[in-house]
Amino acid sequence: MFAEPAREVKRSSLVLAEEQLGRTLAQVEVGLIAPVEATQAEVQVAVRETDLILARNNLANDVSAQLVQHFGDKVYQTVIPRNVRVSEAPSHGKPVLLYDYRCAGSRAYMDLVAELLRRDRERAERAEGVEADRAGREPMGDKRGGNERPGWEPVT
Numbered sequence: 001m002f003a004e005p006a007r008e009v010k011r012s013s014l015v016l017a018e019e020q021l022g023r024t025l026a027q028v029e030v031g032l033i034a035p036v037e038a039t040q041a042e043v044q045v046a047v048r049e050t051d052l053i054l055a056r057n058n059l060a061n062d063v064s065a066q067l068v069q070h071f072g073d074k075v076y077q078t079v080i081p082r083n084v085r086v087s088e089a090p091s092h093g094k095p096v097l098l099y100d101y102r103c104a105g106s107r108a109y110m111d112l113v114a115e116l117l118r119r120d121r122e123r124a125e126r127a128e129g130v131e132a133d134r135a136g137r138e139p140m141g142d143k144r145g146g147n148e149r150p151g152w153e154p155v156t
Contacts, residue, residue, distance in 0.1 A: 007052070007055040007056065007059055010048065010051045010052045010055045011052055013048050013051070014045070014048035014049060014051075014052050017041070017044045017045045017047075017048045018045055018048075020041055020044070021038070021041040021042060021044070021045050024037055024038050024041040025038050025041075076112060076115055076116070076119075077115060078108060078111045078112040078115050079108065080105060080108045080109060080112065081104055081105060081108055083103055083104050083105030083108075085099065085100045085103035085104075085105055085106070086103070086105035086106075096109065097109065097110070
């Protein structure tokens, strides 16, 4: 909720620190101040950049927490990380799995597919059990063989 305004403040702080660094470097070139002051200004810019990155991560974490709070177990557990290779793939006209199947982003997408399939299988098994209960029969469960279609066996 409050992460976005805080992020804007940090972004403004970074801009001001960069401007101060520019002025400091100009004064060092002219000889008005010692080079150590330029180093201090560079450190301030680095600190502001770090603050901004942390604010972005906090905002993402806040949004994720709100999604889980609202949608509960409908939210997938797999997280797709920010990844340069995922960002580069479209500019090469390829999906990330073809562009670089070993990168962290590709592995995360494969994990997401595995989670999706697992959830779908669990949903189908629950539905099979409900149908069996309604019909007074046992679900096939592990009694199915190979690639046969699901069926029912009468309760004996």
